[in-house]
Amino acid sequence: MKNQNRILYLLTRKRKYGLDEQEQQELDSWIGEDDSKKMLLKQLENQDKQHEVLQKFQRFASQQSLAEFKKHHINVVHSTSRLSTKTRPLIYWSVAALVLVCSTIALYFMADRHTTNKADELSIAAKNIAPGKDKAILKLSNGDYVILEDIAYGTSKNVNGLKIIKSSDGEISYEPSGNTELSVMVNKIVTPKGGQYRIRLSDGTRVWLGAESELEYPLQFAGNSRQVKLSGEAFFEVTRHKGADDVHVPFQLILPQQTIDVLGTSFNVSAYPNDPINRTTLVKGKVKVTTSHSSITLEPGQQALVVKNEGTLQINQVDVRNMEEWKNRSFRFEEESIQEIMKKIARWYDVEISYEGDVTTELFTGAVSKYENPSKVLKLLELTGKIKFRIEGRRIIVMS
Structure with a gap:
């Protein structure tokens, strides 16, 4: 049986951004010959029927909170620009899927024993790592x-x-x-x-x-x-x-x-x-970003990126709805590599990071609570199917 959170991820990604060949095959395998699931997928494409679709999905995700899926489905973070689009496709996290809403909700439904054991291993290994x-x-x-x-x-x-x-x-x-x-x-x-x-x-x-x-x-x-x-x-x-x-x-x-x-x-x-890049993200008002080579005036919803070794200045359009959450309780990532994300995790949890093998070069956008055990943050990243982790003491190993 498929991990229900993985199915939520695939459904949301298909609706918003499309799936690659492997992901489409994975979703097709879950749908199979089930007519009700096929109908669910078709209705999911209709913005006006979201509420009805979400109610129907509850029958297929009995171990998953409907409220959580509803947030996952509606609040997907979107960005219209990317730092490098030719070789680094984007993975979009739902804000709701990454913010742990309630300890009583089964955040991960691991149906097969191997996946459950993996989740337990991360939780046990990270039990002595406290948030900042x-x-x-x-x-x-x-x-x-x-x-x-x-x-x-x-x-x-x-x-x-x-x-x-x-x-x-x-x-x-x-x-x-x-x-x-x-x-x-x-x-x-x-x-x-x-x-x-x-x-x-x-x-x-x-x-x-x-x-x-x-x-x-x-x-x-x-x-x-x-x-x-x-x-x-x-x-x-x-x-x-x-x-x-x-x-x-x-x-x-x-x-x-x-x-x-x-x-x-x-x-x-x-x-x-x-860090190789300085990021300035404007929520309200107006700011002027100046380097030795050029200057740019930002409008709300824009992010200036200064690439240090090149001295170049670029502008991205970003979603700033979750930006102010960073002040109090959330990490937020805007089209960032796994290396950039792990630097933030290392700073907040005061841990070391190492890498094994060639890790994904894809970019991630989203938000996640800062006050959870790091194992929960890592398990959410693993939901994308693009990255895996192992914890040894105060060291987090990133694997492909």
């Missing part, structure tokens, strides 16, 4: 360090004339203590592997800092300049801000090999030193 959490070090301008986890929620700490405030939900902000001049102080917040943190800058701009990232910023913006530096990944909600002459002050983000100029907007940036 809020943790970071604050490097003060005078060289002192503050471990932010040591500050209790809803309290503050005074350090060398600086009042560090942690809100009840864990966001860091500042107030001067005494006669401290904040505009001359430049701090840096650093997250390790397995860490993340939130900070509110002096102008009200909010920043969600990802794992293994650094943000450098003045404690108080002065004059007609708002400039910060980033290494790693962060989501920004930039406020509009007026200077002394009542003129709007632009916000500028400095990255390796590029700058981003902002007036007031929400956007995500991924710019890790060892």
Whole structure:
């Protein structure tokens, strides 16, 4: 008997993007001579009959939650552009299929013993690998360090004339203590592997800092300049801000090999030193991305890719509906290779990654909860039929 989640994947992929020859054969084998399944497939092509089709499918997927399949079917992530389309076809994950909705739902129905044993092996091997959490070090301008986890929620700490405030939900902000001049102080917040943190800058701009990232910023913006530096990944909600002459002050983000100029907007940036590509994704507003060779102004729903070793700048159209989820509880992938995805998993779960054999060169798009055991993330990737994993201690081995 086929894995029902695999069938959901094939049905969704057929409807949205089409199947290759091998996948079509797999689906045809499942349908067989069953007239009701043939009718299901035909009706699935009709947008107006989705609800009816989903109800019918419940009879064929008795071990699968109808609600989960419904989300899987409707919320498939779509992108109209790709970084390299000639040699690297895309695999699209459903957001709902990748976000684990309820522990009582049988997320995977492994009908044959081999598949069940494989799932159990991953779960057992990953039981001691925990997801990341809020943790970071604050490097003060005078060289002192503050471990932010040591500050209790809803309290503050005074350090060398600086009042560090942690809100009840864990966001860091500042107030001067005494006669401290904040505009001359430049701090840096650093997250390790397995860490993340939130900070509110002096102008009200909010920043969600990802794992293994650094943000450098003045404690108080002065004059007609708002400039910060980033290494790693962060989501920004930039406020509009007026200077002394009542003129709007632009916000500028400095990255390796590029700058981003902002007036007031929400956007995500991924710019890790060892990654070959910097990605800037605009959710709302407008930003200008500049390299030494060119500049591009992004509109909402666009993503700028800076290819570091070439110095080139490209634009992709992307689905940003799940982008803001990254701030709180989700990974998100936009047409990324398995190597790029595994780097994110390595940073968040603080694990090592190695490869055996020639792994797939296909690209993946989708979102997945950050707070699940890594085995569940890996099993969801395995559903595509393009990749397999093995876990040994704190090392994840990627196999073809």
